Amino acid sequence: MLKLENISYSVSDKKILDNISLSFSVGKKYSILGTNGAGKSTIGYLIMGLEDYKPTEGKIFLDGKDITQKNVYERSRLGITLMWQEPARYEGLNVYTYLTLGGKLDVTKDEVEEALEKVGLDPFLYMKRFVDKSLSGGERKRVELASIILLKPKYVIFDEPDSGIDIMSLDMINNIVDYVVSYGGTPIVITHREEMAYNTDEAYLLCAGKILAHDNTKKVIEIFKNLCNACDHPNVPVTKELKIDGR
Numbered sequence: 001m002l003k004l005e006n007i008s009y010s011v012s013d014k015k016i017l018d019n020i021s022l023s024f025s026v027g028k029k030y031s032i033l034g035t036n037g038a039g040k041s042t043i044g045y046l047i048m049g050l051e052d053y054k055p056t057e058g059k060i061f062l063d064g065k066d067i068t069q070k071n072v073y074e075r076s077r078l079g080i081t082l083m084w085q086e087p088a089r090y091e092g093l094n095v096y097t098y099l100t101l102g103g104k105l106d107v108t109k110d111e112v113e114e115a116l117e118k119v120g121l122d123p124f125l126y127m128k129r130f131v132d133k134s135l136s137g138g139e140r141k142r143v144e145l146a147s148i149i150l151l152k153p154k155y156v157i158f159d160e161p162d163s164g165i166d167i168m169s170l171d172m173i174n175n176i177v178d179y180v181v182s183y184g185g186t187p188i189v190i191t192h193r194e195e196m197a198y199n200t201d202e203a204y205l206l207c208a209g210k211i212l213a214h215d216n217t218k219k220v221i222e223i224f225k226n227l228c229n230a231c232d233h234p235n236v237p238v239t240k241e242l243k244i245d246g247r
Protein backbone atom coordinates (compact mmCIF):
# COMPACT_ATOMS: atom_id res chain seq x y z
CA MET A 1 0.00 0.00 0.00
CA LEU A 2 1.12 3.53 -0.82
CA LYS A 3 0.10 6.08 1.76
CA LEU A 4 0.36 9.85 2.01
CA GLU A 5 -0.17 10.98 5.56
CA ASN A 6 -1.06 14.58 6.47
CA ILE A 7 0.88 16.01 3.56
CA SER A 8 1.28 19.75 3.12
CA TYR A 9 3.44 21.36 0.47
CA SER A 10 4.29 25.03 0.18
CA VAL A 11 6.41 27.04 -2.23
CA SER A 12 7.58 30.38 -0.87
CA ASP A 13 4.67 30.76 1.54
CA LYS A 14 2.09 29.59 -1.02
CA LYS A 15 0.33 26.48 0.32
CA ILE A 16 -0.22 24.22 -2.68
CA LEU A 17 -1.30 21.11 -0.71
CA ASP A 18 -2.96 21.50 2.66
CA ASN A 19 -2.85 18.56 5.09
CA ILE A 20 -4.07 15.83 2.76
CA SER A 21 -4.05 12.08 3.33
CA LEU A 22 -4.50 9.53 0.55
CA SER A 23 -3.93 5.79 0.34
CA PHE A 24 -3.68 3.45 -2.62
CA SER A 25 -4.14 -0.31 -2.25
CA VAL A 26 -3.06 -3.01 -4.67
CA GLY A 27 -5.85 -4.32 -6.91
CA LYS A 28 -7.79 -1.05 -7.18
CA LYS A 29 -7.81 1.71 -9.79
CA TYR A 30 -7.66 5.26 -8.45
CA SER A 31 -8.21 8.73 -9.79
CA ILE A 32 -7.36 12.17 -8.49
CA LEU A 33 -9.91 14.53 -9.95
CA GLY A 34 -10.00 18.32 -9.83
CA THR A 35 -10.06 21.48 -11.91
CA ASN A 36 -6.91 23.13 -13.32
CA GLY A 37 -4.54 24.26 -10.59
CA ALA A 38 -6.12 22.16 -7.80
CA GLY A 39 -2.74 20.57 -6.96
CA LYS A 40 -3.14 17.18 -8.69
CA SER A 41 0.21 17.06 -10.51
CA THR A 42 1.94 18.25 -7.34
CA ILE A 43 0.65 15.12 -5.57
CA GLY A 44 2.12 13.03 -8.42
CA TYR A 45 5.50 14.79 -8.15
CA LEU A 46 5.55 14.31 -4.36
CA ILE A 47 4.77 10.59 -4.70
CA MET A 48 7.52 10.30 -7.32
CA GLY A 49 9.93 12.27 -5.10
CA LEU A 50 11.05 14.73 -7.75
CA GLU A 51 13.71 17.26 -6.80
CA ASP A 52 12.15 20.25 -4.99
CA TYR A 53 9.06 18.15 -4.24
CA LYS A 54 9.59 17.05 -0.66
CA PRO A 55 6.57 17.58 1.62
CA THR A 56 6.70 20.61 3.90
CA GLU A 57 4.82 18.48 6.41
CA GLY A 58 3.68 14.87 6.51
CA LYS A 59 5.05 11.52 5.41
CA ILE A 60 4.84 9.05 2.53
CA PHE A 61 4.85 5.32 3.24
CA LEU A 62 5.29 2.39 0.88
CA ASP A 63 4.25 -0.94 2.38
CA GLY A 64 4.67 0.55 5.85
CA LYS A 65 8.19 1.92 5.18
CA ASP A 66 8.77 5.66 5.33
CA ILE A 67 10.02 6.75 1.88
CA THR A 68 9.60 10.51 2.40
CA GLN A 69 13.33 11.19 2.15
CA LYS A 70 14.00 8.81 -0.74
CA ASN A 71 14.89 10.41 -4.07
CA VAL A 72 13.32 9.82 -7.45
CA TYR A 73 15.78 7.07 -8.46
CA GLU A 74 15.28 5.14 -5.24
CA ARG A 75 11.51 5.39 -5.61
CA SER A 76 11.72 4.31 -9.20
CA ARG A 77 13.66 1.22 -8.07
CA LEU A 78 10.86 0.56 -5.57
CA GLY A 79 8.43 0.38 -8.50
CA ILE A 80 6.93 3.87 -8.58
CA THR A 81 6.58 5.45 -12.02
CA LEU A 82 5.21 8.75 -13.24
CA MET A 83 3.81 9.13 -16.73
CA TRP A 84 4.35 12.82 -17.42
CA GLN A 85 1.62 15.14 -18.61
CA GLU A 86 4.24 16.48 -21.06
CA PRO A 87 6.26 13.41 -22.09
CA ALA A 88 10.04 13.77 -21.97
CA ARG A 89 12.35 13.77 -25.00
CA TYR A 90 15.48 11.66 -25.16
CA GLU A 91 17.94 12.93 -27.76
CA GLY A 92 19.79 10.16 -29.58
CA LEU A 93 17.69 7.34 -28.11
CA ASN A 94 15.51 5.33 -30.44
CA VAL A 95 12.16 3.82 -29.43
CA TYR A 96 13.52 0.26 -29.19
CA THR A 97 16.50 1.30 -27.02
CA TYR A 98 14.24 3.43 -24.83
CA LEU A 99 11.68 0.66 -24.34
CA THR A 100 14.27 -2.01 -23.54
CA LEU A 101 16.33 0.27 -21.24
CA GLY A 102 19.24 -0.07 -23.61
CA GLY A 103 18.80 -3.84 -23.81
CA LYS A 104 18.82 -4.28 -20.00
CA LEU A 105 15.12 -5.14 -19.76
CA ASP A 106 14.36 -8.83 -20.10
CA VAL A 107 11.89 -8.63 -23.01
CA THR A 108 11.83 -10.09 -26.49
CA LYS A 109 11.57 -8.09 -29.73
CA ASP A 110 8.12 -9.61 -30.21
CA GLU A 111 7.00 -8.27 -26.84
CA VAL A 112 8.26 -4.79 -27.74
CA GLU A 113 6.38 -4.95 -31.05
CA GLU A 114 3.24 -6.14 -29.29
CA ALA A 115 3.45 -3.28 -26.76
CA LEU A 116 3.76 -0.74 -29.57
CA GLU A 117 0.78 -2.25 -31.36
CA LYS A 118 -1.28 -2.02 -28.14
CA VAL A 119 -0.68 1.73 -28.00
CA GLY A 120 -1.53 2.21 -31.66
CA LEU A 121 1.99 2.60 -33.07
CA ASP A 122 3.10 0.46 -36.01
CA PRO A 123 6.36 -1.18 -34.80
CA PHE A 124 7.84 -1.19 -38.30
CA LEU A 125 7.39 2.55 -38.57
CA TYR A 126 8.30 3.52 -35.01
CA MET A 127 10.87 1.08 -33.60
CA LYS A 128 13.86 3.02 -34.99
CA ARG A 129 12.44 6.52 -34.61
CA PHE A 130 14.17 8.75 -32.06
CA VAL A 131 12.34 9.72 -28.87
CA ASP A 132 13.10 13.40 -29.50
CA LYS A 133 11.28 16.37 -30.96
CA SER A 134 10.79 14.50 -34.24
CA LEU A 135 8.05 12.51 -32.50
CA SER A 136 4.88 14.44 -31.71
CA GLY A 137 3.82 14.85 -28.06
CA GLY A 138 1.01 12.34 -28.60
CA GLU A 139 3.40 9.82 -30.17
CA ARG A 140 5.85 10.20 -27.26
CA LYS A 141 2.95 9.71 -24.86
CA ARG A 142 2.08 6.46 -26.64
CA VAL A 143 5.72 5.35 -26.40
CA GLU A 144 5.59 6.05 -22.63
CA LEU A 145 2.40 3.97 -22.37
CA ALA A 146 4.19 1.13 -24.20
CA SER A 147 7.01 1.37 -21.65
CA ILE A 148 4.49 0.80 -18.85
CA ILE A 149 3.29 -2.36 -20.60
CA LEU A 150 6.87 -3.67 -20.69
CA LEU A 151 8.18 -2.42 -17.33
CA LYS A 152 5.13 -3.38 -15.25
CA PRO A 153 5.74 -0.88 -12.40
CA LYS A 154 3.99 -1.43 -9.06
CA TYR A 155 2.49 2.06 -8.88
CA VAL A 156 1.81 4.03 -12.05
CA ILE A 157 0.84 7.68 -11.81
CA PHE A 158 -0.79 8.68 -15.09
CA ASP A 159 -0.71 12.50 -15.17
CA GLU A 160 -3.48 13.63 -17.55
CA PRO A 161 -2.89 10.55 -19.76
CA ASP A 162 -5.27 11.77 -22.47
CA SER A 163 -3.69 15.19 -22.98
CA GLY A 164 -2.30 15.38 -26.50
CA ILE A 165 -3.93 12.10 -27.49
CA ASP A 166 -7.09 12.10 -29.57
CA ILE A 167 -10.42 11.30 -27.92
CA MET A 168 -10.67 8.03 -29.86
CA SER A 169 -7.81 6.72 -27.73
CA LEU A 170 -9.62 6.87 -24.41
CA ASP A 171 -10.33 3.13 -24.66
CA MET A 172 -6.67 2.41 -25.36
CA ILE A 173 -5.61 4.35 -22.23
CA ASN A 174 -8.28 2.61 -20.16
CA ASN A 175 -7.01 -0.75 -21.42
CA ILE A 176 -3.55 0.09 -20.15
CA VAL A 177 -4.93 1.25 -16.79
CA ASP A 178 -6.75 -2.12 -16.57
CA TYR A 179 -3.59 -3.95 -17.61
CA VAL A 180 -1.69 -2.38 -14.68
CA VAL A 181 -4.20 -3.96 -12.28
CA SER A 182 -4.03 -7.29 -14.14
CA TYR A 183 -0.31 -7.74 -13.39
CA GLY A 184 -0.76 -6.67 -9.75
CA GLY A 185 0.07 -2.99 -10.04
CA THR A 186 -1.88 0.05 -8.88
CA PRO A 187 -2.82 2.79 -11.35
CA ILE A 188 -3.43 6.37 -10.17
CA VAL A 189 -5.03 8.54 -12.85
CA ILE A 190 -4.67 12.30 -12.46
CA THR A 191 -7.29 14.13 -14.48
CA HIS A 192 -9.60 17.13 -14.73
CA ARG A 193 -11.98 15.19 -16.98
CA GLU A 194 -14.67 12.98 -15.51
CA GLU A 195 -14.61 10.79 -18.67
CA MET A 196 -11.03 9.82 -17.82
CA ALA A 197 -11.90 9.02 -14.18
CA TYR A 198 -14.94 6.81 -14.99
CA ASN A 199 -12.84 3.68 -15.46
CA THR A 200 -11.41 3.86 -11.91
CA ASP A 201 -12.85 2.38 -8.72
CA GLU A 202 -12.04 5.03 -6.15
CA ALA A 203 -11.49 8.76 -6.51
CA TYR A 204 -10.16 11.72 -4.57
CA LEU A 205 -11.63 15.11 -5.45
CA LEU A 206 -9.16 17.92 -4.97
CA CYS A 207 -9.80 21.66 -4.72
CA ALA A 208 -7.28 24.34 -3.74
CA GLY A 209 -4.91 21.70 -2.38
CA LYS A 210 -7.52 20.11 -0.12
CA ILE A 211 -9.52 16.90 -0.47
CA LEU A 212 -13.18 17.76 -0.98
CA ALA A 213 -14.38 14.17 -1.33
CA HIS A 214 -13.07 10.61 -1.29
CA ASP A 215 -15.40 7.78 -2.25
CA ASN A 216 -16.19 5.38 -5.06
CA THR A 217 -15.56 7.13 -8.36
CA LYS A 218 -19.19 7.37 -9.48
CA LYS A 219 -20.17 9.23 -6.31
CA VAL A 220 -17.16 11.53 -6.56
CA ILE A 221 -17.94 12.32 -10.21
CA GLU A 222 -21.47 13.32 -9.19
CA ILE A 223 -20.02 15.71 -6.59
CA PHE A 224 -17.52 17.01 -9.16
CA LYS A 225 -20.30 17.67 -11.67
CA ASN A 226 -22.61 19.35 -9.16
CA LEU A 227 -20.00 21.33 -7.26
CA CYS A 228 -16.98 21.98 -9.49
CA ASN A 229 -18.54 22.26 -12.94
CA ALA A 230 -20.94 24.88 -11.60
CA CYS A 231 -18.36 26.66 -9.43
CA ASP A 232 -17.53 30.30 -10.22
CA HIS A 233 -14.49 30.41 -7.91
CA PRO A 234 -12.37 27.33 -8.80
CA ASN A 235 -9.52 26.74 -6.38
CA VAL A 236 -10.36 29.75 -4.25
CA PRO A 237 -10.86 28.44 -0.73
CA VAL A 238 -14.26 29.17 0.77
CA THR A 239 -12.77 31.19 3.64
CA LYS A 240 -11.42 33.72 1.11
CA GLU A 241 -14.80 33.91 -0.62
CA LEU A 242 -16.43 34.72 2.70
CA LYS A 243 -13.92 37.50 3.33
CA ILE A 244 -14.45 38.94 -0.16
CA ASP A 245 -18.16 39.00 0.42
CA GLY A 246 -17.59 40.58 3.81
CA ARG A 247 -19.79 38.02 5.51
Ligand SMILES: Nc1ncnc2c1ncn2[C@@H]1O[C@H](COP(=O)(O)OP(=O)(O)OP(=O)(O)O)[C@@H](O)[C@H]1O
Binding pocket: 011, 014, 016, 034, 035, 036, 037, 038, 039, 040, 041, 042, 043, 192
Ligand atom coordinates in the same frame (compact mmCIF):
# COMPACT_ATOMS: atom_id res chain seq x y z
N1 LIG B 1 6.89 25.82 -8.04
C1 LIG B 1 5.76 26.48 -7.92
N2 LIG B 1 5.73 27.79 -7.55
C2 LIG B 1 4.57 28.45 -7.40
N3 LIG B 1 3.36 27.91 -7.61
C3 LIG B 1 3.33 26.62 -8.00
C4 LIG B 1 4.50 25.84 -8.17
N4 LIG B 1 4.13 24.59 -8.55
C5 LIG B 1 2.79 24.59 -8.62
N5 LIG B 1 2.31 25.81 -8.29
C6 LIG B 1 0.89 26.22 -8.23
O1 LIG B 1 0.21 25.25 -7.45
C7 LIG B 1 -1.09 25.02 -7.96
C8 LIG B 1 -1.29 23.54 -8.24
O2 LIG B 1 -0.50 23.16 -9.36
P1 LIG B 1 -0.65 21.71 -10.04
O3 LIG B 1 0.17 21.71 -11.27
O4 LIG B 1 -0.36 20.68 -9.02
O5 LIG B 1 -2.19 21.70 -10.39
P2 LIG B 1 -3.04 20.66 -11.26
O6 LIG B 1 -4.26 20.35 -10.47
O7 LIG B 1 -2.20 19.52 -11.67
O8 LIG B 1 -3.44 21.54 -12.51
P3 LIG B 1 -3.64 21.15 -14.08
O9 LIG B 1 -4.92 20.38 -14.17
O10 LIG B 1 -3.75 22.50 -14.73
O11 LIG B 1 -2.43 20.39 -14.53
C9 LIG B 1 -1.24 25.91 -9.17
O12 LIG B 1 -1.87 27.10 -8.80
C10 LIG B 1 0.20 26.18 -9.58
O13 LIG B 1 0.33 27.42 -10.25
